[in-house]
Amino acid sequence: MGFFSRLFGARRRVPTPDEFATLAIEAMGKCGIPGPLEYDRGAFVVRGQGEQRYVANLANAYREYCAADEGSRPQVLGRFFAPFQDLGGDWTSAAPHLLPVCRNRTNFGLSLLQGALDLGGHVEAPPSARLGEHLEIGLALDSETRITQVMGAELEKWGVDFDTALARACTNLRDRSQDPWIEPAPRLYVSPWRDHYDASRLFLPDLIHRLRVKGDPVAVVPNRLMTIVTGSDDLPMLELMLELCRRGLTQDRPVSAIPLRLEGQRWYTWQPELDHPTLIEFAHLRLQELADAYAVQKQLLEKQGEARFLATYSAALAPGEHGFSYATWTEGVETLLPTAERIAFVRSGPDDRLEPLGLVPFEKVAEQLKGRLTRTAHWPPRWCTTGFPTVEELTALSLLPAGPRSE
Numbered sequence: 001m002g003f004f005s006r007l008f009g010a011r012r013r014v015p016t017p018d019e020f021a022t023l024a025i026e027a028m029g030k031c032g033i034p035g036p037l038e039y040d041r042g043a044f045v046v047r048g049q050g051e052q053r054y055v056a057n058l059a060n061a062y063r064e065y066c067a068a069d070e071g072s073r074p075q076v077l078g079r080f081f082a083p084f085q086d087l088g089g090d091w092t093s094a095a096p097h098l099l100p101v102c103r104n105r106t107n108f109g110l111s112l113l114q115g116a117l118d119l120g121g122h123v124e125a126p127p128s129a130r131l132g133e134h135l136e137i138g139l140a141l142d143s144e145t146r147i148t149q150v151m152g153a154e155l156e157k158w159g160v161d162f163d164t165a166l167a168r169a170c171t172n173l174r175d176r177s178q179d180p181w182i183e184p185a186p187r188l189y190v191s192p193w194r195d196h197y198d199a200s201r202l203f204l205p206d207l208i209h210r211l212r213v214k215g216d217p218v219a220v221v222p223n224r225l226m227t228i229v230t231g232s233d234d235l236p237m238l239e240l241m242l243e244l245c246r247r248g249l250t251q252d253r254p255v256s257a258i259p260l261r262l263e264g265q266r267w268y269t270w271q272p273e274l275d276h277p278t279l280i281e282f283a284h285l286r287l288q289e290l291a292d293a294y295a296v297q298k299q300l301l302e303k304q305g306e307a308r309f310l311a312t313y314s315a316a317l318a319p320g321e322h323g324f325s326y327a328t329w330t331e332g333v334e335t336l337l338p339t340a341e342r343i344a345f346v347r348s349g350p351d352d353r354l355e356p357l358g359l360v361p362f363e364k365v366a367e368q369l370k371g372r373l374t375r376t377a378h379w380p381p382r383w384c385t386t387g388f389p390t391v392e393e394l395t396a397l398s399l400l401p402a403g404p405r406s407e
């Protein structure tokens with residue numbers, strides 16, 4: 001192997017998505033998934049036509065397969081498509097294998113929408129607990145080859161409630177969390193485990209309170225294999241956290257750039273730029289993350305045949321400025337509004353031309369026009385509009401002129 005191959009790694013042949021789908025179907029057949037199995041190129045999934053209505057999304061497996069070296073690729077296929085090992089026949093056999101699994105609440109809401117689209121019907125959400133507003137903790141059965149999500153039906157079969165199962169899962173995770181945190185700089189900590197449960201350790205506050213930080217502990221989870229912790233009053237380390245977070249988001253399995261703050265035993269979603277104006281990039285990352293999520297949600301709802309107008313979550317960003325998100329409420333159009341920071345009201349003018357009226361903070365709209373807004377079951381959240389505000393209602397809202405500097 002030449003010098004550059006040793007330095008940067010040997011060049012790997014990257015299979016096409018269609019070639020990988022063939023490999024995946026072969027692996028699924030070997031693990032006993034009943035056929036026939038059909039590949040949907042447009043959705044990049046494999047569907048089983050039996051009674052189980054099996055659906056395998058290939059995107060994550062494909063990314064990991066392409067990134068792996070030639071010798072590790074069979075293990076990637078094995079991990080994603082290995083024969084299923086039933087660890088959860090009863091509570092006694094399941095309990096030792098339970099672990100808490102952390103996921104982005106928004107991304108998981110989108111995966112439920114995609115699942116409903118794939119299967120042509122409603123998909124049950126698994127039981128979970130909240131971490132701040134944007135993360136949640138569920139349950140998984142962990143084996144050498146796969147992580148299997150625990151649904152409510154399993155808990156019912158075992159005869160235990162979610163809290164009991166979660167307590168056992170946390171005990172199991174604590175037992176395997178004895179390694180010291182990596183400290184790349186004083187008072188900045190990075191999770192050392194890289195076992196897909198790094199973020200789940202946030203649900204064990206005792207592990208976090210042991211860390212020596214300035215102020216309250218704050219954390220961010222840029223990807224499944226990285227959790228970063230420092231203190232709320234430590235601006236230099238928060239700046240390093242921001243840089244590590246940006247890099248971590250480029251890695252496989254991104255989770256979120258939105259930080260959490262631990263107060264006592266409870267995590268709260270935190271906006272660090274409000275306490276430290278130089279950390280304005282956290283606000284930009286948050287706005288972009290939500291804009292991307294709402295865009296995917298809009299596409300999925302349109303594919304499902306949603307007849308109401310799906311307003312876009314837009315981000316107004318400028319270098320060095322906080323920026324804000326906004327969505328448009330247009331007269332005469334039944335709309336599903338995203339929870340943007342501001343709502344732009346638009347009225348139909350002469351010749352059907354649209355006339356911008358101004359902007360209002362979302363909290364004020366929700367309070368004064370609550371009779372015209374109904375929260376839907378979607379996540380990220382949306383609100384269905386009923387009618388358009390009257391002249392009197394618009395006057396009471398005290399509309400601000402449209403523009404990125406409107407306050």
